Amino acid sequence: MDFAKRMNLLGTENAFEVLSEVRKLEARGQHIISFAIGEPDFDTPEHIKRASIQALHENQTHYAPSAGLAELREAIAEHVSAMRGIPASPDEVVVTSGAKPIIYYAIHALVNPGDEVIYPNPGFPIYESVVRFVGGIPVPATLLESRDFRFDMDRFSRLVTSKTKLIILNSPQNPTGGMLTATDLAAIAQLAVEHDIWVLADEIYSRIVYEGNFTSIASFPGMKERTVILDGFSKTYAMTGWRLGYGVMPTELAQLVARLVTNSDSCTNTFVQFGGIAALRGPQDAVTAMVREFRTRRDGIVETLNRIPGISCKTPSGAFYVFPNVTDACRSLGLKTGKEFQRLLLEEAGVAVLPRTAFGTPGDDEEGEYVRLSYATSRDNIEEGLARIRRIVIG
């Protein structure tokens, strides 16, 4: 069969491969504890569901504007403005079916073939995939465990060339749970302004922060006009399956992104957008409770992992992932890679984690083997899963 050549450039999210292996093992009757899933194990708050159900009853079942319903764009602009301390207006907002399309659209609207794009490694695999798809050159910037999964800013600044068009940031970060500090962001902002570079700030985990305050790079001088903020409802309000997210960006770019929406989705589901309005304008106690529960789980999982010989785990500041170093555990089990460790855990212990390689190819300046565990699963599952890992490692 003869497909378009560009399809050879498009990558994927390997996480889904592990998930399908888990399903297969479960179908054979095995009880798998999964730390592989990147979504809250909470239900969407009732008042959000009610708002969308009511919208359905009121026949809000027609097309909406490509950029999103005016009332939702207003609510988003107010929220983004209050949370980040920056002015934001509804015409800078584009609503999308989940936050992920903002990555796809922003890269399509900004990156020419041959342009270089700096992105975090390990990181969300879709960045590299879409950059390659448009003919851009992916330039990975390593997040170092020794720096609490932040960049070495000297090395980072050496990645910038005259061809750098875009810097992608993700803080709090998937897969490490690390956060860039305000000092890091200030240094990156200075580079972006000096070299006239756009920034795509993936802030999908901005409300899931345990230590310190969330800072957006868009709030630094000269940055708002060159930043695309990506955020959404999936993680904060446990709404992954609803598919509702947004980007906030300069108006001219927002118009181009809306045109991409017109050419692909037409618009985001109309009655779902009413749920989004209720989420932003309604009570936030469910978010506070969820983040409090995640923090308790984080503290437990970090402590227990650090008590397993051969595993060491930093305490992440945000998101709901830990990214333990499993190098010594691999060595003592005679395994060469974290990928082999992941397979062993799945096949011998019935525990699903994701290998480091699901988040990009390790850079030359990275040492060690890692896996990602999501603690968006019950405390009982966490306890049982970690006990199984311990048994496998100590033999």
Ligand code: PLP
């Ligand atoms: N960005 C990062 C870093 C993520 O981890 C995810 C989801 O896993 C997304 C974006 C996409 O979010 P959504 O489900 O709203 O499309």
